[in-house]
Amino acid sequence: MRKKELLLFFLFFCLLTSLLLIPIINAEEETEEKLATTIVEVFTSAFYNVTQRILYSFVEGVLREDSWIQSLEGILHLFELKAVNVNISRYESTKLIFFSGKDMSFRHDYGNSGLSAAVGSAGESIKSLNMRERVTIDVKGRILNYQVSATGKGTMRTGAIWYWGNTIEDIVYYREEVSGTFSVTRIVSMGSEVPPSHPSAP
């Protein structure tokens, strides 16, 4: 009888220990992320073009970033920080752009095929720009969060699209354009998980 009780206690202890270890193991897995940091600085008075294409394929879908900036003349300071967690199929990117010059154009496009959604910003005839952009893409968790704050002069557009149903008619589509001397703060959150509702002050 004693042996049986001891065996049961041992089994219970093993079960409890394994249950307690699961979150620790998961946390360790999540911290094993591949971190890539990119810092680009361009100072020029001639034509320049910065083009970037990033594509990550996961079992759950593909996340994509397409971006380019070009100008005939001006000073550009571009700072980028990107982090990819391959274990949880998550991507985070922060971009800071400071520009002063003539007729700068840019386009940043982020896609999440796991969510069937895309979001991005574009600018045309930009004379000056001070912009901060942050995007979080979670292919497995089906999340796409996008925040942009910008002040400048020219024309700037932001858009988002999400096919949230099984048919092409179930769609959320959003597009916004502002011209002249502008100031912009935009947040687009799409996904199954509820993101934090209020961002930091611009």
Next chain:
Amino acid sequence: MKADRLVTLLLTILMCIPIFIADSPFVEIESALQGSKGVDTSLHADHNEFEVNNEFSSTGFTIYVLRLTTNGLNVSGEASFMVSSKALGRFEVAVPGTGYAIGYSFSSFTALVLESKYLLVITPRVGEEMAKKVLQLALKAEGEGTLRVGGVYYWSPQLGKKLYYKQSVSGEILANINITLNNLFKGLMVKAPSAPRVFPTKP
């Protein structure tokens, strides 16, 4: 045998969780912007239970705030702006296939300040029970131009049984309008809008 059934039940529940999550898409769009040479926006959200359309264009100095939040069933948000020159806009919330809609449009040729907030609450159908629907629009406007506000509610499959409401104000306007459509009661309850005041322009 009982344990097998319990495990099967638990597995079924676990397998169903992603389906419930997938049925509740979350969208949040928040935008606050100002532009000295105008703003051009377009918002369209089409789902089984609702449809939201918002379009706005201006050519002069504009301050614009747009918000849309939905969990796939309930929708809330606002569209507010201040313009100092030509502006055109349209806004509509509708429940497809029910004849249950509310909206406004405007054309302004001088200054206009407009604040609008909307809410659509839908409780999903349970068996044969009718879904609960509440559709509200609160609108404040002040400026010079033309503003049209309207709502329609077919409360019966028969075409004759409907509410149709349309209001148009022009000139120098000051409007404060609240509309509530709901099917919580057998009858229909519409909160009467406050009468818009139209002031004649100064000679």
